Amino acid sequence: MSELLLPPEHRYAKIIKERLNEDGSELSILNLGPTHPATHGIFQNILLMDGERILDAEPTIGYIHRAFEKIAENRPFYQITPLTDRMNYCSSPINNMAWWMTLEKLLDIEVPKRAQYLRVIVMELARITDHIICNSILGVDTGAYTGFLYVFQFREKIYEIYEEICGARLTTNMGRLGGFERDWSPKAFELLNTFLEEFPACWKEFENLFERNRIFIDRTVNVGAISAESAMSYGFTGPNLRAAGVDYDVRVAEPYSSYEDFEFIVPVGKSGDTYDRFCVRNAEVWESLSIIRQALAKMPEGNEYHANVPDYYLPPKEDVYNNMEALIYHFKIVMGEVPVPVAEIYHAVEGGNGELGFYLITDGSRTPYRLHFRRPCFIYYQAYPEMIKGALLSDAIVILSSLNVIAGELDA
């Protein structure tokens, strides 16, 4: 093996030298990653193997460390959204909205109900895309490519809705302080309604393909199980924690953006294994769909899409060119001349993978003094070596994809 990836004086080398199995076979080292095709992202794990069985694992991360927190200290507040996009790029609107809500908490801005509902819709769409990716890739890893090809068509449909709302597909940079940059077009609602009509049939089929599938059950039940206690100690949140049977959901515990107006259940699993994680995500997709329907039904009349806060809300470009007041506000916001209170804020939302928190410290200047991201992936990925101990190599891959570790969020 290359010395680049595994230094010769590794502790596993010593274990191998000392231990010999009864039948005379030796232990071996396997280097999984950082660019292994089966790991969907760049994680390196050095595995100590006894045949097919994993005895110990040593993870190395940081292969796409991009210094988000350092960049954030050098950027004005409204330029930090593009960073949050690139953190969990499977569900970027949640990250965007979470950042705006953090700032609104800092500045005590009340967002109109309609904008809050629009936010709920887009956040739930993002949760659906996140779970589509995770579950369909789990299918690919257990040998079912069909499911992936099938449900990805619907992910494209969600992207079309995003495009209609903000113009971008993946890294959306959506919204403004206090709401959205523009009202949603009728086309966006039309696409959304078509999606709501067509997607349930597809997702039902996807579920049928897997949930009672013998091969899938054999590959996932009791694989990578984690108990509720140890999941909590490892800082699990989100679907992975709920699969272990703990019904903690930030949307319920600390409702933001009017989540208290909607009725939904928090699906929980029992054993915390890969199958439960899969089922919890499936069930969450149904709940998300129901939340979107409720939000559409309860949507207040009118076309309010942002709060009336000219000090912070970037005015529309046409006003900037035609209207002096708008130009002044635009200038003041862009040049960072708007005073920001000195405060410490922690705001958490339920991201695709768990509690996504922003810890923001301001000192009154145009950039944050310190911005720390509580990234769920980073915190729960440290349980991975513990979870794959004693498992087979092929199980390790399945466990990793069921945890839905997003490299961008992991390494920040």
Add this chain to the structure above:
Amino acid sequence: MALENTQIQDKVTETFGESVMHFRQEKDIFTFEVSADKITSVILFLKNEETLNFHFLTDVCGIHYPDSNVNEQFAVVYHLHNWIENKRIRIKSFINGETPEIKTISNIFLSANWMERETYDFYGINFIGHPQLKRILNMDEMISFPMRKEFPLEDSGRTDKDDRFFGRTPSNC
């Protein structure tokens, strides 16, 4: 009955006296400071005391205050959460700028392990008793601690961007 701030304050001051201070409500989170040598016992107390029951460690991170006096140049911030009462608290601990060190809490919460490694990686804060305190995100060969305020954001060795063409001087970027 919901868990009140005063209740937490009373309990903690009763047990730790002078070592806990500056109780305050910061926006929606109750915050207080702990002297660095008592951090493990305070967190253990908050976790195990039955009425408090802060059983979930949400976050650990560091902050650099280069302009403060030398004993308060770094802070380590802990966010704890009691899911049953749905109460969050924030604990801050200021430490010395020249030899930043604090005891680890990775034996209390397993999740603290990587969060402390990340804090070490960014700020060079030494967590005493940590099982494997080494860099996590950056390369092992790196010598600087990049999140300290004195280190620049951009790579100093880059050759592709000439500051003169961007109107930048050391003072304005």
Add this chain to the structure above:
Amino acid sequence: MSNSNINIVEAPEGVSGEGFFATKLNDVVGLARANSMWPLPFATSCCGIEFMATMASHYDLARFGSERVSFSPRQADMLMVMGTISKKMAPILRQVYEQMAEPRWVIAVGACASSGGIFDTYSVLQGIDKVIPVDVYVPGCPPRPEQIVDGVMRLQELVKSESVRRRSSPEYQELLASYNIK
């Protein structure tokens, strides 16, 4: 099932007669290479997700002869670097490139791979062309799947017109030497 709308690539220029067709070896080899590019996806971050969309049913990169995604560098023709390459990752990227057999091509997909993108920081490599030679750059953060497909098509154009002797030419050796690749 009808196969009537399958396009067949046009034959290169040449002389044809009864039962024979004569053309340049260059053109034939270029044609064959260009239409069976096996990609090695080196996906690290956001652009990798768009690559997944490119490979999936909606955009279907297989239409351009890239049906088989080769995860072994030994059997791949085109290295598609998608996403941010940090300084920690750079030696690994380089090793993957060195493991590829000639002829090999590289596409830098997305702003990060091309230039570091918005991440002008201490930990990010400012463009993969600092460590390996690049043939096609695809802009965008992330590029749309159409753009990735366009990048592949541009590369196909390059491949078609490449001389079979290029890889042993002194210029090419010089290029590799400038990257310190043997």
